[in-house]
Amino acid sequence: MPVSTRTINLLYVLTASSMAVGIGACGSSATHKVPATSHVSLTAGGHGTQPTSAHGCRVVNAPNPKGAQRIPKPTITLDPAKHYSVRLETNCGKIEIELAVEEAPKTSSSFAYLVKRGFYDDLTFHRVASGYVIQGGDPNGDGSGGPGYTVVEPPPGGLHYTFGTVAMAKTEADPPGASGSQFFIVTAHSTALPPQYALVGRVVGSFSAVNAIGTLATDPPQDGAPTIPVVISRATLASN
Numbered sequence: 001m002p003v004s005t006r007t008i009n010l011l012y013v014l015t016a017s018s019m020a021v022g023i024g025a026c027g028s029s030a031t032h033k034v035p036a037t038s039h040v041s042l043t044a045g046g047h048g049t050q051p052t053s054a055h056g057c058r059v060v061n062a063p064n065p066k067g068a069q070r071i072p073k074p075t076i077t078l079d080p081a082k083h084y085s086v087r088l089e090t091n092c093g094k095i096e097i098e099l100a101v102e103e104a105p106k107t108s109s110s111f112a113y114l115v116k117r118g119f120y121d122d123l124t125f126h127r128v129a130s131g132y133v134i135q136g137g138d139p140n141g142d143g144s145g146g147p148g149y150t151v152v153e154p155p156p157g158g159l160h161y162t163f164g165t166v167a168m169a170k171t172e173a174d175p176p177g178a179s180g181s182q183f184f185i186v187t188a189h190s191t192a193l194p195p196q197y198a199l200v201g202r203v204v205g206s207f208s209a210v211n212a213i214g215t216l217a218t219d220p221p222q223d224g225a226p227t228i229p230v231v232i233s234r235a236t237l238a239s240n
Contacts, residue, residue: 056212057092062229063122066139070148074113082239086115089234093209097166099201106153107168107179107198112237114147114181120235125213129223133184134213146180153177159195161186164203187214
């Protein structure tokens with residue numbers, strides 16, 4: 001899962017030769033970076049139906065940062081015989097994520113654990129890298145925070161980070177598959193990211209909210225904070 005000197009960043013800044021996207025993760029003091037290849041276009045899709053923003057996002061106030069977290073490391077494990085999904089309700093629409101329980105049992109269980117605790121409620125998508133990824137899940141709201149623990153689960157072999165893939169971030173010093181709470185959703189057709197970022201799952205159903213967030217103006221342009229807040233009002237876990 002996608003640069004600044006802030007804690008927990010994961011994507012390089014767009015340059016003449018490469019594009020990077022910051023994606024925060026574990027809650028340590030190291031910088032998170034994910035190398036990227038040349039700029040890629042967004043997958044076609046709608047921008048939702050909500051009024052106000054030209055991109056289909058309702059204009060809302062940014063929540064106050066929750067600050068440093070010290071959550072106990074999860075001990076739960078999701079049942080591989082069931083299907084689990086997480087719904088993120090945002091001011092740009094709903095995002096449904098099917099968790100990769102069989103492929104990534106530890107990472108998906110950690111993500112579900114945070115959802116059940118209400119960790120993601122009133123957090124933001126604090127970074128948008130145009131045509132590459134959108135990033136959220138930081139309690140500090142700036143790419144520098146995490147839950148206070150780290151889970152390590154190397155991603156499945158042969159993983160490709162394509163449009164709709166949801167994955168976690170890590171620092172350069174962390175081993176492949178290290179993650180905290182920050183996650184990213186790929187908005188490119190494909191990327192050249194190496195298989196080092198723990199898999200969470202994939203977006204299913206409507207992609208209108210993902211596309212709406214991914215096309216918002218940012219400061220700085222191309223790779224930065226969206227100029228209107230993108231808030232996760234509620235995250236819920238469902239199973240069947």
